[in-house]
Amino acid sequence: MDDKTRTELEAAAFRRLVDHLRERTDVQNIDLMNLAGFCRNCLSNWLKDAADAQGIALSKDESREAVYGMPYETWKSKYQGTATPDQLAAMKKAHSGH
Template identity: 60%
Template sequence: MDQQTQTEIEAATFRRLLNHLDNHKEVQNIDLMILADFCRNCLAKWYMAEAKARGEEVDYDQARERVYGEPYDSWKDKYQKPATPEQLAAFDARQQAKASQ
């Protein structure tokens, strides 16, 4: 596979991931962090870092808007629920497990 085709496939895969996350707003960021050790905000940070590595300036709000499909505060108000005590406990356990590795 040539580099251009690989890049196009990777870009399409990223767009598909964003679309999948957009179609599953019920999946909270804390759930993603517990299960996969990344969330939508992580994707935004990675997007921002990759832009910077290529000489492009994308700030965190712009990157989050790309990932969330709308301004973060708007998305948060509509879809983000407060973390439950169980979610917070699972997240803390995950963080402690990572720290002890």
């Protein structure tokens, strides 16, 4: 597979992942972190890192909106629940540096 095709396929897979996460608002970021080691915020940070590496201006707010499909604060107020003590303990144990 050539590099251009691989990049196009990776971009399509990323867009599908982002679309899926936008639909699954019931899945909390802390659950993603505890199960998979990354969350929507990680994806938005990786997007910003990629933009920075290319010299493309993309703010943290813009990268989060690209992943969440709306301003982050709007998403938080609409969909983010309060983490349970068990979720917080699992997060602390598995991702103490995150």
